[in-house]
Amino acid sequence: MRFYDLIIKKRDGQELTKKEINFMIKEYCEDRIPDYQMSAMLMAIYFQGMNIDEIKYLTMAMVHSGKIIDLSSIPGIKVDKHSTGGVGDTTTLALAPMVAAAGVPVAKMSGRGLGHTGGTIDKLESIKGFKTELGLNKFINIVKKVGASIISPTSDLAPADKKLYALRDVTGTIDSIPLIVSSIMSKKLAAGADAIVLDVTTGSGAFMKEYKDALKLGKIMVDIGLEFGKETVSVITNMGEPLGFAIGNSLEVKEAIEVLKNRGPEDLRDLCLVLGAYMLELGGAAKNYEEGRKRLEKILKEGTAFSKFKEMVAAQGGNPEIIDKPELLPLAKHCTKIKAVITGYIQKIDSQLIGESAMLLGAGREKKESEIDLSVGIILKKKVGSKVNINEDLAEVYYNDSEKLKEAKNKLLSSFVIGDKKPKKIPLILAAISKEGVKEFR
Missing domain, CATH: 3.40.1030.10 (Nucleoside phosphorylase/phosphoribosyltransferase catalytic domain)
Structure with missing residues (x-):
């Protein structure tokens, strides 16, 4: 079996068999399939998709690539x-x-x-x-x-x-x-x-x-x-x-x-x-x-x-x-506030931008090996639908590094969308x- 042929097969929208998927995962884990070929297969899967049987076989092959933990000695349903x-x-x-x-x-x-x-x-x-x-x-x-x-x-x-x-x-x-x-x-x-x-x-x-x-x-x-x-x-x-x-x-x-x-x-x-x-x-x-x-x-x-x-x-x-x-938990040395620039209702708070702001402060990782600061972060003062007045607090920012603060503050402010009408709340x-x-x- 050649992995090259499997890439072509999936690229053309055909179904991979259990045997082919097992081969793919085993060979890749044992470094016999290079990253450039697996990248091509991942992109073929991305565009052509997989049916439920293929997903089941892929999941099973990945489960069996390592150990399965036995929790049977713990009484009850885990x-x-x-x-x-x-x-x-x-x-x-x-x-x-x-x-x-x-x-x-x-x-x-x-x-x-x-x-x-x-x-x-x-x-x-x-x-x-x-x-x-x-x-x-x-x-x-x-x-x-x-x-x-x-x-x-x-x-x-x-x-x-x-x-x-x-x-x-x-x-x-x-x-x-x-x-x-x-x-x-x-x-x-x-x-x-x-x-x-x-x-x-x-x-x-x-x-x-x-x-x-x-x-x-x-x-x-x-x-x-x-x-x-x-x-x-x-x-x-x-x-x-x-x-x-x-x-x-x-x-x-x-x-x-x-x-x-x-x-x-x-x-x-x-x-x-x-x-x-x-x-x-x-x-x-x-x-x-x-x-x-x-x-x-x-x-x-x-x-x-x-x-x-x-x-x-x-x-x-x-x-x-x-x-x-909980006051014994680590807390950053400095705190600043983000304030509303207009009066209105919070229409949207962009979660991704908020998360990226926290990451810029040091709370998250850009790469797996990045060090993080457990003490920094953001406390929101408003939620979607909240009434807000000009100069009222939108968020508190806890930080240790003032160099990281500027970009984080700009991103944080842009994550809030304020408008005239109270928005419909999504459950x-x-x-x-x-x-x-x-x-x-x-």
């Missing part, structure tokens, strides 16, 4: 959650202890931030002493004892995805549905959970800018999950503006703590309750979504999720006192997809 990425998305930090407090074990592997979207692991590392690189046995033991643990993935978890993602990142093939599905689902399936809840974001701060594309992505990921015997739900959410008010690592941890204290921004709290309710339903801790949501509301009110987060932080070497006193939760079909909330 439910994983994944977000396709957003700005200010702190849900995992609040969700893991919320769901664990309801008796559903959460054994979660999360990533670092890249580009304008933040990463859960970076956020957790702003808690002094918190260890995200744990051996598998320790990880499993913490989940058994505490009910939740969040770590960075091991190097042998779907290694084919790491190689392919790095290549997609530099060849303009990131936003291809077959490649996104196989990337996300290979990692989720290799991570060993029994059920998966996916937060598929759409809007200016997401990979899928259009709702119809997010819906298509969500449906295919549910189909792939079910094909592999995993109960899967996709929730389509609006990332047209940042989630919550905080953007930046330590600032987002503070906001997650507020949610666990039954406070915090309404949109962030609501998304945690929605995703968590589906996790409880799939995990057998609730008969349906409505019951799951009520349970989580009670858990937040009683403070058991807050206590569970402290327990998880302590188990992973972090200082639990920080959770009681946060747009749809939910399960084996029963699509339920739209728009």
